[in-house]
Amino acid sequence: MFYRAEFEPGDKFIYRIYGIQYQGQSPNGQQLNLIQKFDKFITGKAHLDRITIPGTNEMSTQIWLSYWWPESHATWWSSPAVK
Numbered sequence: 001m002f003y004r005a006e007f008e009p010g011d012k013f014i015y016r017i018y019g020i021q022y023q024g025q026s027p028n029g030q031q032l033n034l035i036q037k038f039d040k041f042i043t044g045k046a047h048l049d050r051i052t053i054p055g056t057n058e059m060s061t062q063i064w065l066s067y068w069w070p071e072s073h074a075t076w077w078s079s080p081a082v083k
Helices: 029-042 070-077
Strands: 014-023 047-053 059-068
Touching (some): 014 029, 014 070, 029 059
Antiparallel strands (some): 014 059, 047 059
């Protein structure tokens, strides 16, 4: 699916990258728990692109590319669940 953001001249937005690395092709119990927990914290708060990069050196990565309005990010970042 392709997403194209539309902005007006002068609009400001925040682009953040978050990730969790793990050994192997799939996360173990603790790593999977962290991935699921973070996904719950961020889902619905910003536009997200989720990417899983299988590693060639025994390390794989789950990445969240997020696009925020500054006010939304400030509210989320300072929320008790994120702190």
